[in-house]
Amino acid sequence: MDRFEALLGLTPIKPITIDIQGEPRTIQLKLEGYNISGSIKARTAYGLVRGLVQDGRIRPGMRLLESTSGNLGVALAGMARYLNIGFTAILDPMSTVEVRSRLTDLGAHIVMVDKVDEAGGYLLSRLAKVQEMLEADDSYVWVDQYNSPKNPEIHRRMTGPEILDQLATPPDALFAAVSTGGTFAGISQCFRDRGVATRMVAVDVDGSVAYGGEPGRRYLSGIGASRPSSFLKESLIDHYAYVDVGEAAYYCRTVLATTGVHLGASSGAVVAACARYLRENPDVRDALCICADGGEKYESTIYSDEWLEAIGTTLRPTGVTG
Ligand SMILES: Cc1ncc(COP(=O)(O)O)c(C=O)c1O
Incomplete structure (x- = not known):
């Protein structure tokens, strides 16, 4: 690392x-x-993933999961390639087409949410989707840029x-x-x-x-x-x-x-x-x-x-x- x-x-x-x-x-x-x-999210992604590796949370077969407006997703997609693991990005319609195409090029899996949350953005909808996916499949590791x-x-x-x-x-x-x-x-x-x-x-x-x-x-x-x-x-x-x-x-x-x-x-x-x-x-x-x-x-x-x-x-x- x-x-x-x-x-x-x-x-x-x-x-x-x-x-x-x-x-x-x-x-x-x-x-x-x-x-x-x-x-700048290259630095954030590195700090977050390094923490997960140090804590022993990245094991073979694990997939990174994160809600992102785009930049952290692109950086995490690069980190996932480096570690040879999967990455799923939860995005919303505010992410640009340019970002979505970069993520796809880097091999990330994209899940879109489209419901505007009660605060006028999509973050709460993206986080609800993260929780739903974590509950459904324990191979996901949530990177959690919001609290880590x-x-x-x-x-x-x-x-x-x-x-x-x-x-x-x-x-x-x-x-x-x-x-x-x-x-x-x-x-x-x-x-x-x-x-x-x-x-x-x-x-x-x-x-x-x-x-x-x-x-x-x-x-x-x-x-x-x-x-x-x-x-x-x-x-x-x-x-x-x-x-x-x-x-x-x-x-x-x-x-x-x-x-x-x-x-x-x-x-x-x-x-x-x-x-x-x-x-x-x-x-x-x-x-x-x-x-x-x-x-x-x-x-x-x-x-x-x-x-x-x-x-x-x-x-x-x-x-x-x-
Ligand atoms: C373009 C851009 N500017 C600013 C920020 C804010 O960074 P932070 O989440 O560290 O507050 C981000 C985070 O995604 C970003 O993508």
Whole structure:
């Protein structure tokens, strides 16, 4: 397993220029799309599966089972191939066609749920399907990204230290998207452990209840949740930002047009939250955005005008320049 770890991380940090109230500002993007499975979830999948192997829970004939919005599924499909075991991914209609085709190419078995849950997403429906399958067949091992302490732990042990090693000085503020909350919680814990004064900003979407609030219909995959995160503790969060689809789409499109960097949907949300925070906090000079994946899987959603129109949203501009 540890040989796999050498293949992970060391993703680049790229500065881009963004216009904040007429002033060009540099923000740093940590481009997690450069991970082996194309997203930050390569790290999460490794941490989770390594934990299962260490606990002796992976035996011949076992199959990994997980509810996923896509990225964790793609990463787990790679891990399952490495371990020569099966993998079943429980997906919903918010996962993109691009992700589904990757999973199929990697040999994963896909089970779709299509019932919108009472919180406006599909997570609760996906989890109900996981329980049903675990009860029906004991060859399944649930990876459980939602509760396993190995999820935040890998980001505390690997992602956080990597960021601090890459930068000459820690940023004034760090922005990361939340779904399970594992990435944010792990990085924040690492920064807190080391006594770093960086302001930690969690980025969520309207309608998510990952950190409380009222549930509502959500359209983006990878960010937001239908139930509270088990990892997001108040002590780890300096500011909690909500972004809507129109803002996320605007920043995805504008960053691509002005800098050539192709961001995934949650990264567009993170950059939108960062731009707003910089506007409201002029004392913050250096900002780092964790960009969980690249834009290539989102051509049919956040980069599609037809899709935006279908969900009744328009681009919400705020100035960004190259
Ligand atoms: C694109 C993207 N961004 C952000 C996240 C959030 O990560 P976490 O579950 O660690 O909160 C995910 C998780 O699936 C993701 O796929």
